Amino acid sequence: MTLFDTIFEVIDLRSFSNLWYWIGLAVIWSSASYFVLGVPNDMVMRARREGGQALEDLEILLMINARRLLAISRGVGLVGLGVFSFVVTSLLVLAAWYRIEFAQAVLFLVGPSAFVAALRLSLATIIVEQIPRDEQLFSLLRRHRFVVQIVGLATIFVTAMFGMYQNLLVPHGF
Numbered sequence: 001m002t003l004f005d006t007i008f009e010v011i012d013l014r015s016f017s018n019l020w021y022w023i024g025l026a027v028i029w030s031s032a033s034y035f036v037l038g039v040p041n042d043m044v045m046r047a048r049r050e051g052g053q054a055l056e057d058l059e060i061l062l063m064i065n066a067r068r069l070l071a072i073s074r075g076v077g078l079v080g081l082g083v084f085s086f087v088v089t090s091l092l093v094l095a096a097w098y099r100i101e102f103a104q105a106v107l108f109l110v111g112p113s114a115f116v117a118a119l120r121l122s123l124a125t126i127i128v129e130q131i132p133r134d135e136q137l138f139s140l141l142r143r144h145r146f147v148v149q150i151v152g153l154a155t156i157f158v159t160a161m162f163g164m165y166q167n168l169l170v171p172h173g174f
Helices: 003-010 019-034 041-050 052-097 101-130 134-169
Strands: none
Touching: 019 101, 019 134, 041 052, 041 134, 052 101, 052 134, 101 134
16 A cells, blocks of 8 residues: 555545544534624623623624724735635536535535635624624624524535535545
């Protein structure tokens, strides 16, 4: 057995039958739904329950993270959007036309994550421009977290169904 064969036996590119892919998928969506603009959910709950200094800390941290995210998005601009569009289009062609399983798996990660990133940018814009306070802020954060959880659940379900279909279609990698 050559080194090349050993590497490809250890690193299985059949993503839907790989445990690490599913662990990564779960970690991505659990952390995406736990952190809203970089702020952990327990901090949001504590600020809502206690108010005072906890609420002030939450508002400051949200404003910092929202401004940072908007500055990064402005800095990346059209060039970043063009590169991202090229990568997603390439993945789509490799996944749909050539039926490359690795590209399909990455597309199941990148596609919904891009949608959530757009939601995050929208939320950051609202927070910076409108500066919501108290219940309006909590409502925005709660709604964003709920939408991210729904997208995550739908993504995991669709990915699991497609992965099972893929594993049944090509059971031994041939």
